[in-house]
Amino acid sequence: MELELRGITKRFPGVIANDDVNLTIKTGEVHALVGENGAGKSTLMNIMYGLHHADEGQIFIDGNPVTFETSGDAIAAGIGMVHQHFMLVPVFTVAENVVLGVEPTTGPFGKLNTAKANAQVEEISAKYGLHLDPEALIESLPVGIQQRVEILKVLFRDAEIVVFDEPTAVLTPQEIEEFFNIVESLKASGRGIVFITHKLTEALKVADRISVLRRGKTVGEADPAEIDEVGLAELMVGRPVQLVVDKAPPQPGEAILSVDQMHVVDPTGRTLVDHVSFDVHAGEIVGVAGVQGNGQTELVEALTGLRDVITGSIHLGGDDITHATPREVHSAGVAHIPEDRQRAGLVGDFSVAENMVLTRYHDDEFSTGIKMDWPKARTVAADLVEQYDVRTPSIQTPAGTLSGGNQQKVIVARELSRDLQLVIASQPTRGVDVGSIEYIHAQVVKARDEGAAVLVVSTELDEVMALSDRIIVMFRGRIVANLRRDETEHNDIGLYMAGAKEQPVKTETEKMA
Structure with a gap:
């Protein structure tokens, strides 16, 4: 099967998402589609999948023109x-999700034939x-297994061409390797794979062709055999892209964040942290490594109220904030870049300007009593859009319509554009393109160099x-290890992450005693 997109153009208010794009996809190969956030990758695939309709252009299958009114x-x-x-129903089983819409039924009333579906x-x-329990x-499955269910849904419907949109964005390193094995299996079975990604190393590793x-x-x-990561990024x-974080040696000062014997549980009493x-000192970046689901999310939630x-206790600059509210933590000079920008970082229906002041609207700078100074808020938002290179048609544009990287820049701009003691950045570049990664990393390093303490939590070990x-x-x-970066290798951290190795851990204060 050969699928061709010819002359595809798609316009949205204030932006041309696709501009006369041509793309050919063949079965039996992996075709990577790369580009910055907002480059039009997902829009193009949504047109191919019938979720959007092109304003101009045509789709062909094996040379014959086709029209997709719906995804069906x-x-x-x-x-x-x-x-x-x-797009899974959390309270349904694996089998119920896979067969949803094309269920095998039994009896006069069309009851789901559970045994047949399983x-x-x-x-x-x-x-x-795929090794799935039907x-x-x-809701009980980790993210990597949920992705397998999504793949199974597609295979169940006899898809010859499978599109993966940022498939490794939320996977652990181990799950990524397992995913690549699945892709190779699909390719060997004669299917065509479209692999949309920001991760250039992955595109070079898995693709036969890259557009x-x-x-x-x-x-x-x-x-992929004739280009490297640097050339692909440019x-x-x-433009040339700095793929290595450029930072001077740290100049750590006093401990800004001190966490002592902190214990966190879920509503059932199960230990999470x-x-x-x-400790995290002024002028240093402390990274938290670990496979997703080992308490990192709950650690950040506890630190931010x-x-x-x-x-246990949490102290910020000597003040006890153990039981402070999120607003109190924020007002004490803590920036929080949350791991899920859509659920915890932005209000998608609010404008870029509204999101830029979302955590500060009550400050004297923007309000008097119950009255907002919207001209001031819009002026600040416009300045931040320019300063942090947020690509948006307008500050009045709903933030939810921006690309993922630009949504992340809105959050980074809002959180880092004030006097800070501590920056907590959780998955700061998840699902973000290489150009935006370069920029966000530079802002994190800048915060460190200006004297803030920085805590970075990421499942990306390279990050x-x-x-x-x-x-x-x-x-x-x-915490099973506390390591100096300049004395640490990937393999060592991997052993700690897998629980195969552990060191006695002391706080920095204890080490200096």
């Missing part, structure tokens, strides 16, 4: 899509090495290694 038309034509944000899912799961509830979009246009096609961004102790601390001056590793809610 695309599915019927043999096209499947695994979205970046999974058997079908088991059969196709085994065929492609009776498992989605590059920039600001809605196709700017080139590359052979083609994608249109197990008596952790550590979003989750109760059962025992932790690149940014950090010191690294702590979490495993099953505990």
